[in-house]
Amino acid sequence: MKPTAASSGMSKGEESKFKRLFVEIWKYRMTYTLLIPGLIWLFLFAYLPMGGLSLAFKEYRANDGIWSSEWIGMENFKYVFRDPAFADAVWRTLYINIIKLFITFPFPILLALLLNELRMRRYKKALQTAFTFPHFLSWIIVSGIIINVLAYDGLVNSFLALFGFSTINFLGSEQNFYPMIILTDIWKSTGWGAIVFMAAISGIDQEQYEAAQIDGATRLQQMFRVTLPNIMPTVTIMFILSVGGLMSSGFDQIFNLANAATQNVSQVLDVYIYRITFQSSTDFSFSTAVSLFRSIVNMILLLLADRAAKWMGGDGLFR
Amino acid sequence: MKVNKMFSVKALFLLALSVMMVLVTACSGGGSSESAAGTADEKNEDGTYKNNLTISYASVTDPSKADMNDKFHKYFTDKFNITWDYNYIDWDSWPEKMRLWINSGEMTDFASWNYVQGDAVKYIDQGLFYKFPDDWKERWPETAKAYASTGLGERLEEKVGGTYVLPKPVYFQNQPADPLLNQIGVIALRKDWAEAVGFELKDAYTVTELMEYAKLVKEQDPGKVGSRLIPMSFNAGDLLTGFVMANNEHARVESAFYKGEDGKYTWGPADESTLTGLKLMQQAYKEGLLDPEFYTWKNSEGGDAFKVTGISAIAGLGGLASYRQDMDNAMKKNLDLDSSEVVHEALILGEDGKYRNLEQVNFWSSLVFSPDISQEKFERIMDMIEYSVSEEAQRILNLGFEGEDWKEENGELVSLLPEGTTLEDKYPGRFEGLYVLGDDFSVINPSIKKEFRDRSVELYKEKAALSTEGGEMAVYDWDFQLYTSRSKDQANFDYATEYANLILQAGDLEENWKKWVESKQSLVQPVIEELNNEFAQ
Numbered sequence: 138m139k140p141t142a143a144s145s146g147m148s149k150g151e152e153s154k155f156k157r158l159f160v161e162i163w164k165y166r167m168t169y170t171l172l173i174p175g176l177i178w179l180f181l182f183a184y185l186p187m188g189g190l191s192l193a194f195k196e197y198r199a200n201d202g203i204w205s206s207e208w209i210g211m212e213n214f215k216y217v218f219r220d221p222a223f224a225d226a227v228w229r230t231l232y233i234n235i236i237k238l239f240i241t242f243p244f245p246i247l248l249a250l251l252l253n254e255l256r257m258r259r260y261k262k263a264l265q266t267a268f269t270f271p272h273f274l275s276w277i278i279v280s281g282i283i284i285n286v287l288a289y290d291g292l293v294n295s296f297l298a299l300f301g302f303s304t305i306n307f308l309g310s311e312q313n314f315y316p317m318i319i320l321t322d323i324w325k326s327t328g329w330g331a332i333v334f335m336a337a338i339s340g341i342d343q344e345q346y347e348a349a350q351i352d353g354a355t356r357l358q359q360m361f362r363v364t365l366p367n368i369m370p371t372v373t374i375m376f377i378l379s380v381g382g383l384m385s386s387g388f389d390q391i392f393n394l395a396n397a398a399t400q401n402v403s404q405v406l407d408v409y410i411y412r413i414t415f416q417s418s419t420d421f422s423f424s425t426a427v428s429l430f431r432s433i434v435n436m437i438l439l440l441l442a443d444r445a446a447k448w449m450g451g452d453g454l455f456r
Numbered sequence: 457m458k459v460n461k462m463f464s465v466k467a468l469f470l471l472a473l474s475v476m477m478v479l480v481t482a483c484s485g486g487g488s489s490e491s492a493a494g495t496a497d498e499k500n501e502d503g504t505y506k507n508n509l510t511i512s513y514a515s516v517t518d519p520s521k522a523d524m525n526d527k528f529h530k531y532f533t534d535k536f537n538i539t540w541d542y543n544y545i546d547w548d549s550w551p552e553k554m555r556l557w558i559n560s561g562e563m564t565d566f567a568s569w570n571y572v573q574g575d576a577v578k579y580i581d582q583g584l585f586y587k588f589p590d591d592w593k594e595r596w597p598e599t600a601k602a603y604a605s606t607g608l609g610e611r612l613e614e615k616v617g618g619t620y621v622l623p624k625p626v627y628f629q630n631q632p633a634d635p636l637l638n639q640i641g642v643i644a645l646r647k648d649w650a651e652a653v654g655f656e657l658k659d660a661y662t663v664t665e666l667m668e669y670a671k672l673v674k675e676q677d678p679g680k681v682g683s684r685l686i687p688m689s690f691n692a693g694d695l696l697t698g699f700v701m702a703n704n705e706h707a708r709v710e711s712a713f714y715k716g717e718d719g720k721y722t723w724g725p726a727d728e729s730t731l732t733g734l735k736l737m738q739q740a741y742k743e744g745l746l747d748p749e750f751y752t753w754k755n756s757e758g759g760d761a762f763k764v765t766g767i768s769a770i771a772g773l774g775g776l777a778s779y780r781q782d783m784d785n786a787m788k789k790n791l792d793l794d795s796s797e798v799v800h801e802a803l804i805l806g807e808d809g810k811y812r813n814l815e816q817v818n819f820w821s822s823l824v825f826s827p828d829i830s831q832e833k834f835e836r837i838m839d840m841i842e843y844s845v846s847e848e849a850q851r852i853l854n855l856g857f858e859g860e861d862w863k864e865e866n867g868e869l870v871s872l873l874p875e876g877t878t879l880e881d882k883y884p885g886r887f888e889g890l891y892v893l894g895d896d897f898s899v900i901n902p903s904i905k906k907e908f909r910d911r912s913v914e915l916y917k918e919k920a921a922l923s924t925e926g927g928e929m930a931v932y933d934w935d936f937q938l939y940t941s942r943s944k945d946q947a948n949f950d951y952a953t954e955y956a957n958l959i960l961q962a963g964d965l966e967e968n969w970k971k972w973v974e975s976k977q978s979l980v981q982p983v984i985e986e987l988n989n990e991f992a993q
Contacts, residue, residue, distance in 0.1 A: 173913040219982075220974050289748045309749060309960060322605040344590055378607060397692055397751035397956035418574045418945035421559070 190432075192425040194316060199381075206422075213426035224429065226409035227384075227434075231298060233405060234383040236315065241323050242370030245330030247370060250360055252331065253338045265335075276325075279385075281392035284308060318390060337371040338364055372415035373451040381439030384431045406431055497835035505537035508834055512541040512564035514557070516550055517889050522885025531852065532888045536840050542568075542887065547755060558584050563826040565833055570636035571623060571822040576612070577940045578822075580620045586834065588619035596842040598914040602628050603891055606819035607934075610887040612879050616640055624818035628845070628892045630899040633916040636816040637893070637923055639775035640697050644762060644783060645669065647800035659918060660803040660811065663736045665700055666770060670745040670775055681767045689768035690953040691753040698772060699740070700955055705812040707733060709951055711930035713983060721936075721987040722978045725951065728975045732807055734969060738959035751956045758884035759783075766791040773801060776895055777912035777917075784877065805920065808856030811922035817932040820893060822947035838890060838945040843892045853889040854897040856882065862902060871902040872983045878903055935991045943982040 149393050162169050188203065195206040195212055217223055248268060255261040271279070279389035286292045287307035294304040341364065349359050395403035404412075406427070414424040444452040476915070481797035498506040509643065519542055522529065533539065543564050545553050551570050557563045558579055578583050603609045606623040613619055621759050627636065643666070647657055653672040661669075671685035677685055690698055700707040706714045706724025716722045740746050747753070747761070762771035763786040773779055784795040805811055823841070825834060843849045855862040857870065862871050873882065880886070899913060900902055923929035954972070961968050 141484050188831060198582045201560065277557060282616065284752070287783075289751075306748065308752060311962075316612055397953045400643065400953060400957045401961070415555060416950075417948050418578075420942070437531040 160423065170180060184298075189423060190429050192422050193429040195422055197420075197425075204375075207348035213422050214430075216423060217426050217430065222227075222404060222409060226404050226406045229402065230305040230384055230386050230406040233315065233318070233386050237322060237386075238379055238383070239325070240319055242376065244327045245322050245333055246368070248327050248331040249334035249338060249368075250364060251333060253358065253364060268330070271325040272329035274325070276387070276389035276393050279325060280322060280390070282318070283394065285293055287317075308394075308396060309401055311402045314394075314399045315401045318387075318394060321394070322387070322390065333375060334368055335372060337368040341367045371453045373446045374454060377439065377442040377446055378389060381435055383438050384435045396423060411442070493831075495832055497832045497839075501612070505836065507832070508537050508539060509655065509831055509833055510539045510541050511837060512543060512545040512634055513887070514545055514554070514564040514567035515522075516545050516568060516885035519544055519885035519887065522883075526883055527857065528852075528883035528886060529888070531857075532840070535843075536836060538840075542590075545678065558824075562827075563824075564839055565829050566823055568624075569621075569822050569824045571608075571621065571819070573937055574940045574945045576621055577616065581618045583827055583835065585620040586827050586829050590763065591617075592619060592838070596838050598845040599813040599891065600841045602845050607817055608819050611624050611934060611938060622841075624821050624823065625896070626816065626820050626890050627896045627899075629847075629850075630896050631818075632899055632913040633920040634681075635924065635929065636818065637916065637919040637929065638814040638816045639916075641804060641813050641919075642773050642775040642843040643698060643802055643804060644771050644773040644780075644799050645802065645905060646673075646679070646762075646798055649673055649678040649769055650800065652676070657800050658802060659915075660804045660805050660922070662704055662807055662809065663733075664807060666698075666804065667736070667740055667743070667745060670769060671743065679769075681768065684763050684765075684767045686747045686768045688770045689758045690738060690750060690772060691748060691758040692751055692956040694758055694772035695737050695746075695750070696952040698804050699737045700730060700951075701814075702812055703733040703736075703806040703808075703960050704729035705814065705928045705930040707951065707955075708814065710814055711933070711949070712949075713936055713947075713987060714930065714933065715936075715991070720992045721984050723976075723984060725949075725954075725976075729806070731966060731969050734955060735958055735965060736807070737955065738965050741959055750952075751960065755765070756800065763787050763795075764790045766793070775912055775915055776898055777904045777909040778894060778898040778900070780912065781878070782907065784908065796905070796907060801915065802889075803915065803922070807925075810866070810917065810927070811927035813919055813923055813927075814930045815932045823891065826890045831848065834859045837890075840888075844888065844890050845892055850892070850897055853886065854894060854901050855879065855903060869900065869902040873903055897975050914918065937988065939987065941983070941986055942980070945987055947976075947979040947983045 140337045191205055192206070194208055194210060195203075195211045197203070198210075201207075252261055252265060255264070281316055284291070288294070289304060291308070293307070297304055302366050305313075307317065345367070349363050354362060384406060386405045386407055388411065390403075391403050391405055392408055392411065395408070410424055410431075412425050413420065413427065440453070443455060447453045459795060459844075460642075523532075524530075524540065541564070551572070554567065554569050557567070558569075561584070562583075575857045593603075602625045603619075603622060605628055608623040609619065609621070612623075614759050615681050645666075649668060650657055653669070653676050655669045655672055666688070673679075674685065674687045679685070704724055704727050705731045706712060706727060708724075713721055714724060739930065741750075750758070758768075759771050759773070761768040766787070773783065777857045780795075780799075780801070783799065786799070787793045787795040796887060803811060813866065825837070845852060851858070851862070851869075855871065856873070858864075859872075861873055861879065861882070862869055864870070895971070899909060901909070958968055958972055
């Protein structure tokens with residue numbers, strides 16, 4: 138017997154919605170078929186591994202594997218919260234990322250706005266390439282360069298000494314550590330980050346500029362009255378995504394630039410997870426518990442940022 | 457209808473292709489594991505091995521300059537009819553890599569593993585190491601003797617109910633002193649510079665005396681090194697040994713938890729004597745006696761400043777004669793200096809004049825086997841190990857071939873290698889000394905200058921005398937070492953980095969140290985409680 142809307146527990150509206158969806162899928166079945174590999178990939182590599190998060194509540198034994206290891210409830214979290222280095226790492230991560238968010242976030246927007254104003258196509262392309270290039274260098278290479286440039290016997294201090302100035306302890310100073318990671322982050326990621334905003338700018342209807350020009354708007358006024366408002370939805374989404382990553386600070390950058398002298402300001406959560414996973418006695422359950430905590434906080438921050446964006450009248454991630 | 461038919465063919469093809477691609481991607485890279493069981497190793501009538509086996513081995517010996525077809529390597533591959541699949545692990549990433557490989561079940565057939573008690577018990581419990589057959593000691597008796605000399609092997613057997621790990625004996629036939637102390641804590645100083653600045657040469661100095669020498673060198677620059685001069689080229693690890701351990705033998709990770717006079721466990725880094733060492737460290741740093749960026753140095757950079765670039769007056773050396781020979785070679789090669797003329801070896805004393813060091817338990821690192829290793833491979837490797845322990849093999853491993861690289865004259869071993877060269881120069885990347893460490897043979901190895909060997913033994917004896925006559929020796933506490941718990945694992949700190957950080961921090965050192973001690977209590981106290989409940993008198 139064919140199930141009716143009432144017998145399947147669905148209202149007529151819901152039933153027709155599902156029917157419409159099915160018809161829609163059938164209509165574009167070739168396109169949907171192409172989606173299958175992506176969905177399988179997503180399932181295998183993004184959702185299936187999430188099962189491993191159960192390790193946070195287990196005592197992992199390699200011979201039992203993830204699924205058969207013994208459940209121990211919240212025991213791992215008891216050990217996580219007992220370690221003062223963990224709480225320090227959480228606050229330090231948030232501190233660094235909030236500073237990074239407010240200082241580095243506007244740079245790609247600014248760069249995109251400025252590049253958009255350039256009229257010489259070749260010059261614009263050359264600049265864009267130059268700004269984007271650092272993104273493709275790994276942090277290990279960048280750190281090597283920074284260390285060679287800023288070391289006591291490095292380029293900067295050699296110049297300072299040459300002109301009679303006293304040398305500066307760049308690498309071993311806690312005060313210099315945050316400026317160093319922020320500046321290197323800006324240098325490395327601004328060009329790459331600007332690509333998204335450049336794409337958003339290219340989608341702006343040219344008629345808006347023409348109208349603004351007829352109204353006598355200057356280039357600067359066009360930038361602030363036309364370009365910027367048009368890319369605000371993109372800015373909002375990028376901001377929300379950045380907030381969602383507040384608990385994950387660039388491991389490669391900090392790990393490679395840190396040393397014993399800056400240990401107190403560089404032990405962020407990612408470095409802490411690395412240390413407890415690979416540099417001390419093996420305990421994957423413990424590491425997973427810390428990672429899970431980080432992911433949950435990141436998710437909460439993301440949802441809060443989404444709500445805040447909607448509350449302020451913008452578009453959120455989830456509509 | 458036509459459309460539907462096309463759809464079904466195309467769609468099915470696409471679907472099948474995508475599923476296949478994803479599955480191939482997802483499943484690729486998984487190695488096939490051999491069965492742990494299998495047949496016993498077969499031999500020909502003449503005693504040679506029937507089948508050629510490819511054996512994978514991971515260790516920290518750098519094979520980059522090795523020629524696997526040279527006489528040395530071929531001798532072993534031919535003798536045991538094997539082909540090596542050698543996996544080099546960089547020293548700095550050794551513990552990490554081994555952790556990853558062992559936990560992921562991707563271990564080589566056998567490997568040199570930096571033994572960690574807590575990990576060992578976990579790995580054994582989880583079946584990640586191969587369990588030796590019960591009769592292995594009868595089948596490979598020389599190996600069993602060397603194994604027994606380590607002290608650890610049989611204790612671990614009692615705990616876990618079988619043999620899973622072969623701890624590597626440091627000394628087997630040639631122990632230089634009794635009690636045996638750790639080789640660490642021997643420094644090299646430029647004696648030509650000491651003479652030039654009027655500094656007295658002695659067998660042992662307090663840290664303050666060494667700093668006095670460093671100051672004199674800094675002021676007078678007898679080597680005309682200029683701004684590159686590093687009076688004391690100590691890295692964070694050398695400072696821990698030379699400055700802090702010299703004042704508190706319980707300042708290191710090996711002996712940080714120890715039983716006090718009251719029979720109760722306590723934590724050494726919180727002792728006042730640790731602060732004494734830290735104050736000296738900070739003083740040396742502030743007075744410019746250390747490199748301004750010593751904390752960024754990797755493993756060998758401190759020693760290189762002494763023996764390669766020749767810009768340092770004092771460096772950590774270690775007590776093995778082989779280290780001294782390496783220094784001699786490096787100075788000859790890089791600085792054209794005869795190290796016997798310019799290097800003086802000495803010990804470091806605490807500020808109270810007492811000598812402090814750790815009792816050397818007779819093992820360092822270990823050999824472990826993959827749980828998936830075949831019986832045939834296991835037996836072949838054990839045969840190799842058994843041979844490597846023999847006197848004949850020890851001579852080949854450490855001296856080369858008789859008549860070609862060495863000879864015996866009036867009962868003495870004489871090296872035939874050209875002056876200034878070593879066996880490593882002739883046969884680079886020798887990793888076949890699988891079990892007994894080179895420390896043992898270095899005591900009698902004629903390719904190491906006799907004066908270096910004699911001095912090494914002399915210093916071992918002096919350490920033993922100093923530590924038992926008024927000095928302090930951190931005894932190897934088997935109760936603590938074999939105890940495993942999660943709290944103990946968690947209270948495992950990198951003391952060299954922690955101490956370096958403390959002396960570099962702004963503010964008052966004593967206050968910072970107290971805060972640091974306090975901050976560690978939430979991890980340290982549970983361990984102390986556990987140890988006291990378990991072992992306190």
